Amino acid sequence: MSDGPVGVVELADRISELLYGIAGWLTVGVGLLLTGAAFAFGYSVAAGAARVDAAVGAGLLALFVLLAGLVTVALGLFLNPRFRRRLDRRHELTQFGRVRSVDRRVVRPEEDCLERCVDCGDRVEKGLVRRYREEYALAGLPVYTRSEGYNHYCLECATAELRGEDVADSVSDAVTDRSDRSLERAER
Numbered sequence: 052m053s054d055g056p057v058g059v060v061e062l063a064d065r066i067s068e069l070l071y072g073i074a075g076w077l078t079v080g081v082g083l084l085l086t087g088a089a090f091a092f093g094y095s096v097a098a099g100a101a102r103v104d105a106a107v108g109a110g111l112l113a114l115f116v117l118l119a120g121l122v123t124v125a126l127g128l129f130l131n132p133r134f135r136r137r138l139d140r141r142h143e144l145t146q147f148g149r150v151r152s153v154d155r156r157v158v159r160p161e162e163d164c165l166e167r168c169v170d171c172g173d174r175v176e177k178g179l180v181r182r183y184r185e186e187y188a189l190a191g192l193p194v195y196t197r198s199e200g201y202n203h204y205c206l207e208c209a210t211a212e213l214r215g216e217d218v219a220d221s222v223s224d225a226v227t228d229r230s231d232r233s234l235e236r237a238e239r
């Protein structure tokens with residue numbers, strides 16, 4: 052991270068992310084204030100002895116402020132990069148508690164990947180990387196990541212394994228078992 056422009060770009064990215072985060076939470080705060088004000092206003096109108104047409108007008112205004120408040124809260128949450136990332140990797144809505152997930156992506160030669168294949172030990176110039184995550188979710192939304200591990204596979208091993216997965220869809224239990232072992236290896 053200390054070598055020149057890369058470090059600076061990374062720093063800039065982090066700062067902008069932080070600022071977006073702050074802007075997001077500020078917007079959430081303003082939205083909550085507006086929502087609260089709308090509730091207080093609506094309540095005072097309902098409790099007060101105002102004339103009926105005035106009360107209706109005030110009620111509509113309160114409703115408008117309430118909607119504006121809720122929209123602002125939603126916008127603020129959406130502005131927040133951390134929240135957006137979590138939204139991106141949400142699970143099923145019915146997921147509560149510990150969730151294990153695996154996703155994978157292709158490793159390209161131009162990445163200069165320094166990892167070694169977990170199956171054969173060769174350098175992974177191109178191939179596949181699998182990410183194992185264990186996190187806690189509320190209604191599918193990850194709130195805490197307990198562990199995260201990466202397994203790299205060279206092209207040969209990845210191809211062999213993917214072909215195996217296609218053929219042996221029915222023995223998915225065995226594959227899950229294998230993933231668990233790989234996860235332990237990755238966490239070591």
Ligand SMILES: [Zn+2]
Pocket residue numbers: 168169170171172173204205206207208209
């Ligand atoms: Zn390999």
